[in-house]
Amino acid sequence: MPRPTIPVVSYPDLLSTTAERQRAIATLGQALENVGFFILEPHPVSPEVVRRAYQVAAAVFALPEAAKVRYSLPQQQGSGGFSSLGSEQAKGYTVPDLKEFWHINRHSLSHAEAPWPQEVPSFRPVMTRLYQQLMACAEVVLEACAEYLGQPQDWLVAMATGGNTVLRLAHYPAVEVAPLGSLRAAPHEDINLITLLCEATAPGLEILTRTGQWLPVQTHPGQIVVDTGDMLQSLTNGLFKSTTHRVVNPQSNNQARLSMPFFVHPRPEVDLTPEPTLVERTGGTAQFPPITAAAYLAQRLGEIQVEPVS
Template identity: 85%
Template sequence: MTRPTIPVVSYPDLLSTTMARQRAIATLGEALESVGFFILEPHPISPEVVRRAYQVAAEVFALPEAAKTQYMLSQRRDEGGFSSLGSEQAKGHTVPDLKEFWHINRQSLNAPDSPWPQEVPSFRPVMTRLYQQLMACAEVLLVACADYLGQPQDWLVSMATGGNTVLRLAHYPAVGVTPAGSLRAAPHEDINLITLLCEATAPGLEILTQQGKWLPIQTTPGQIVVDTGDMLQSLTNGLFRSTTHRVVNPQSSNQARLSMPFFVHPRPEVDLTPVESLIDRTGGVPQFPPITAAAYLTQRLEEIRVGALM
């Protein structure tokens, strides 16, 4: 049987004014309908910025535990910061994920007293630059999504403007003995509108196909993986799929992994109730209840432990 593939969308085509743009938008939309994922190649994020981001992230995660824990993610969870190994477990799972992470969000970029690792001075400027580049790219993708869905071009961009979008630096350390049932990231769906994922430093990402099979996805330099989150799935009444995915453990116990997902969030007051025209497009029956982004996020925070995908 032929293994399903992830569609590829060209970022320059999305910026063009020719038929190439319409074809790229069609590929993007059909991918989010059928798979929930696509690959963006080429993309506008500077390779040097990605390289430096992984370099300084590795320096931070290599700090002694006592140094990292002074920057722990606060109970408010909207200021950014560090979460230790085992601090998060996926919805419906009883064992924690084998990862530690650092959150950088709009709040932490703008608040003067946000936690930043003083031991690695280059961390803040490098991550700020990466965040800004990813946000600019995400806005182009949101416009393309809106075009495909027959909505005003600024429909999704206006929702995301002022949202507490998160750049998560995830470190999956090498582990000698894996606790029973633990994965680097157990099967889950993203909470937000869309997620952009720069190439990780090692394999492990897998998505669950509609046939119930796990499909490995490994990005290479020059690629970004993009997927639909629950909030966009709700707005589109399920037309865009929020697909289950996971990060599996490596065959070699001494292989660490770093990844940098960028979770694009709407403002808290945004109404996620399915849009009438998209209800009509998906059979005429609402599949998701009326709810705000804030209420949905709170609901999901109650289902997972500390480190929510804000």
């Protein structure tokens, strides 16, 4: 049986007014229906911004633990910040993931008191630029999703405007011996609407196919991986799939890894009840219960042992 592939969508085609746009939207929509993932290539995020972001992220994660914990998430009350190694574990798992991370969200960008590492002064301007460029890219993708779903073009963008979208800087450190059963990121689904993932610094991402196979996904410069989150799966009554994925441990334990997922969230009050026209499109029965984005986020973050973000 041939190994499944992840479809590729051209960002410039999504912006065009020609038949290429309709073909790109069809490819995008069918990918999220059948795979839950697609690759955006080329994309509008500056390669230099991505390079600098990884550079300053590495500098932050290289700080002593005592310096990093001063910016820890529980102390910041929704303002983003640092979360230490072992602080998160996937739903249904009893061992934590082998990662530490730093969150940057809308509150971080707009409030002077939000935590920014003073030890790395260039961190804030670089991450601000990356966040803004990823958000602009995400809005184009959300418009294409809405068009494929037969909804008003601003249907999803309006939900995401003012939402607590999070840029996560994830560091998977080199480990001499991984604890029994621990992965860099155990199998899970994303919580949000969509996720944009710039190329990581090392391989490890795998997605679970419908046939039960793990498919390695290694992004290259100039590519962004996009996937459906649970919230969009609910809104579409399962038409768009929120696919299980994981980050496996490296063959060489001295290989560290950095990645930068961008989790696009709706506003807290957004109702995730399946859209009636999409219920009809998927058989006529709602597969997901009524719930707000805030309630769903709190529920899921409780399951993975991370403090809710406001």
